[in-house]
Amino acid sequence: MLASVRSATEGDGFVPPGTKDFDLPPIIEGVEWFTKPVLLVMVSVVLISVFFVLSARKAAVVPSKFQFAGESIYGFVRNDLAKDIIGHEFMRFVPYLFTLFVFILTNNIFGIVPFLQFPTMSHVAFPYVLAALSFFVFHYVGVRKHGVIKYIKDIAFMPGVPKPVYILLTPIELATFFLVRPLTLSLRLFANMFAGHLLLLVFILGGEYMLNDSLLIMKLFAPFSFLFGIALTFFEFMVQCLQAYIFTLLTALYIAGALADEH
Amino acid sequence: MSGNREENALWSIFGYLISGLLFWGGIGWAGDRWLGTTYLTLVGLLVGAGGAIYLVWLRFGRE
Structure with missing residues (x-):
């Protein structure tokens, strides 16, 4: 991974962080697809599996700390997300929502874990796939419950509106359900992770550059840049949790909407 | 819901x-x-915003 550690002082003057900082080289030369984000996703899958298998294996009535931690996360997704939003049919969707939440959360937090320090979701392909999955799930659920024709009709034609108004409203409804929803779902997650990583790079690399500058005044102010970088790291942690939550929350809301009898 | x-x-x-x-x-x-005009984008945006707000009212406002 050392090959991808970057310094602000290469070349002349300060090199501001940009999109090229997300273009990481393959870890093994010649294996083009195997980059850091891919490795991080694999690591996250292993970590999550091991954590929850271990926390559930020796499940006891009086839980150990480990079991308690696992059960708190599960309980949070099951009760505060699935049950509150979807209602009586919620149990079917808990596995998906739970996996989604934990997967996104872990991969987001990789952004501030020392030495890993890269949020997987700042590569837009990962949020796209997750959003496509959620898109498929909530439409599938709706189609299964209502049948294709009734489901589309429910979306496209709001009851109690004079017919000509449908020319105005139907395109908006269809665009919302089939375009804007998956797009906002993925882009919100991607943009937050991308911008957050960029923000941290600015302050950390800026601090490094100032520290290496020949002027004393620059050296003196470098610690402030680092301090700000640390403060923003805590802020990032908050954003990372929040984004995992919002993604899961919206998926649950969309499922609930697809299950509802009428809009 | x-x-x-x-x-x-x-x-x-x-x-x-x-x-x-x-x-x-x-x-x-x-x-x-x-058409080579310049005002239709604005008209479209206003119509879109109006339609969207109407839709929101239909769905959540009337009870």
């Missing part, structure tokens, strides 16, 4: 506004390109 109606409304309003602006604004923009 259960007790989270306000929360639902909040997210739906956001989605409707975006798609209203995108769709009708896009139509207006295409019209401008086609």
Whole structure:
């Protein structure tokens, strides 16, 4: 991974962080697809599996700390997300929502874990796939419950509106359900992770550059840049949790909407 | 849906506004390109925003 550690002082003057900082080289030369984000996703899958298998294996009535931690996360997704939003049919969707939440959360937090320090979701392909999955799930659920024709009709034609108004409203409804929803779902997650990583790079690399500058005044102010970088790291942690939550929350809301009898 | 109606409304309003602006604004923009005018984009955006707000009212306002 050392090959991808970057310094602000290469070349002349300060090199501001940009999109090229997300273009990481393959870890093994010649294996083009195997980059850091891919490795991080694999690591996250292993970590999550091991954590929850271990926390559930020796499940006891009086839980150990480990079991308690696992059960708190599960309980949070099951009760505060699935049950509150979807209602009586919620149990079917808990596995998906739970996996989604934990997967996104872990991969987001990789952004501030020392030495890993890269949020997987700042590569837009990962949020796209997750959003496509959620898109498929909530439409599938709706189609299964209502049948294709009734489901589309429910979306496209709001009851109690004079017919000509449908020319105005139907395109908006269809665009919302089939375009804007998956797009906002993925882009919100991607943009937050991308911008957050960029923000941290600015302050950390800026601090490094100032520290290496020949002027004393620059050296003196470098610690402030680092301090700000640390403060923003805590802020990032908050954003990372929040984004995992919002993604899961919206998926649950969309499922609930697809299950509802009428809009 | 259960007790989270306000929360639902909040997210739906956001989605409707975006798609209203995108769709009708896009139509207006295409019209401008086609006819060589400059005001249709604005008209489209306003129609889209209006339609979206109407839709939000239909879905969450009337009871």
